[in-house]
Amino acid sequence: MTGAAPARVVVTGMGVVSSIALGVTEYLSALRAGRCGAAPVSLFDTSGFAHANGHQVADYDxxxxxxxxxxxxxxxxxxxxxxxxxxxxDDAHLSDRALQQRQGLVSIGTTDGGSHELDLLVAQEIAGGHDAMDGRLVRQVPAGGLSVAVARELGLTRVEAMTVATACSAGNHAIGDGLDALRSGEVEYALCGGADALCRRNFTGFYRLGLVAPDRCRPFDAERAGLLTGEGAGVLLLEEREAARARGARIHAEVLGYATNCDAYHQLTPNQAGIRRCMRLALDNARVDPADVDLISAHGTGTRTNDAVECGAIAEVFGGSPPPTVGLKGMLGHTMGAASALAGIASVLAIGHGFIPPTVNHGRTDPECAVDCVPNTAVAADPRVVQNNGFAFAGNNAVVVFGRDRRSGRDAA
Amino acid sequence: MSRAGPGGGAPPVVSAWSAVSCFGIGRSAFTAAMAGGARPPAVAAAPCAPRPDDAVYPVPSFDPRAVLGRKGTRTMDRVSGFAVAAARELLGGTPDASLDAGGGDRTAVVLATAGNPQAMRDFTRASLTAAKPFHVDPAVIPSGVPNCAAGLVAIWNGLTGPNTTINTGRAAALNAVGHARRLLVAGRADRVIVGAFEAHSATRARLDPHRAQPGEPGAPGTGIGEGGAVFLLENAAACGEGPREPLLDVLHVAHRTGAPDDFAAAVRGCVEEALDRSGLHPGQVWAARGSECAGEPGRQERRVLAELFAPEVCDRVRPPGNGDTGSAVAAFQIAAALAVPAPPDAPVAIAVTAVDPGGTAACAVLRRRPQGRA
Structure with missing residues (x-):
């Protein structure tokens, strides 16, 4: 970096679509209640699978x-x-017009883009050949449509519509991209997060790899048996801190820092050294010590490998007594590109509302996962710095660190 | 032309590049074809073309196992094969020990691609038609996600720095260059391997809702192309101290998202902004290279460029003419700008634009350096 210290970046608005809540107020209640959104999947035909629970978003208008x-x-x-x-x-109390006049970035992470629609097209092709494929569905397949849809809904044109395709950590990549664009002054706001829909192909892939749990996702549990695929979207509005204060915005939290790296190790198997390095880089970028971190929102997929490797890396960075480490996928399922965005919003809510959301469906903690996972019941706490982990196939790690804004804090949120 | 880059530093520079195209594997095949002015060999009515009159511009006889060896290529998909092959030439042709040993954590990979829609379609189809819905091939699961190629480039070269995949259609390569620039400005890497790749398949062709109809004017956009190009983007200071020669400065990348039927305003907006932020006016641009998109978006893009720039400026860097290469379109445009002979004396400004029928437009303003250190 050259010149002055980079601009500070804050979260001033949040939006949530998930299996446990629609909207951030309902999401806060659901996180506090430890609600689990698992249920039999109905979005696609699951006959022939031995089990097919997932975290599907209820129909809404x-x-x-x-x-x-x-x-x-x-x-x-x-x-x-x-x-x-x-x-x-809406949460940020901004008008579309105010955003339209500013230079912005829309960065949406995803694993599958329009793959649900692609599944429907394949079924049409099987039934009636290529000519039976619906042109309207064809237009809905490209992943770029996710960020364009955001821009179009808000009437934004002076905006870069970016769709980040780093799979299961893409939500954190998108937040980090927004952080960098705001820090350098390239843009005046960023709408960042992730989105994915359930789809047959994704479910079948995880099922074939033996990674889908029979009933529930149980992060860090000795009896954990895998993940449940989920869907939803989380979007955060980021602004430069002084500009947000100047307009009298309610500041939910500050984005203290971010890091991303690649294991360069294996396409599917996570690597403890890569994850450890990414967490350290994120804390350095946020200028906080491990001892300053009050809560870790883990990637915590509930698979045998991820949870053990992640907890091993946490032990290396944080020593023998790491901060409470929660696996929100017990509640939300693995929402793919949305996962670290939804977990990031939960992190911000924890900071603003003084609680730690629980790791639900928990029986007995695996000795290989030596963390306090805050089992089953939310607890009152005062987290000021929260680390949000996201990892993906291809070894794409991304970690975001959120912190309480020292002036606004929880009283204002 | 000495405007600072974002964050106040000098603009980042491209110091090496490679391409995999219908002209062959590697930079020299692309450069020779561009210099010779040859039309690429299109394969009409290819077995995998969805319609008899679709021209396809395949990368000739590309097989990852033959090109890259047998180790680690058994299940490698075509996009990943292109990317790994191009990265190999990029890094192999770069005399810098820091890239070979110890520099892996400071080297980022940013690739634009839509991935492997054929594998995705085949996987769902197998699930729907097999005796059991899980009788699918697990070996193709990694390549069913677009970040496969960037992950393999990292694995093959020990690159543990930031690793990003971008999937935004025909403007994606310019999103990638802009993102790479942000990584450098933020100090997250010292150099970025940034590029874009796409592979031809019947499914990809069928899923392109905006493909030109038969008889559509604007021939370069009519066929279906594949391959891509990759660039080594690094901080100017680091490059200046090393053995590599700066070829191209990336002055600015600007973006717009257009209204559904108004590409002209989006193209004009991002060109004017990119030039302004580069400290240039249209009269100072030596070459402007549009993306030759099929149909109405392409017509509007060509019209705006013709309004802003003189005819000779629009013709100086000719289009590769290798079909619509999707995410890789703008990477090929930048490669084409690098394939023309370097200016003898002073640097020249080049504007590269791309539009995606889904609604995005982008413009990169580049500065081609003269031959030798200037």
């Missing part, structure tokens, strides 16, 4: 939530992204 978007024209993940972005802008 898109048109009632969206102002400019024609729901018939967009895919499921794009509609989730647009809904969460609309909520985030």
């Amino acid at each position: 898109y048109a009632a939530r969206l102002r400019r978007t024609d729901p018939a024209e967009w895919g499921r993940a794009a509609l989730f992204a647009a809904t969460a972005a609309r909520m985030a802008v």
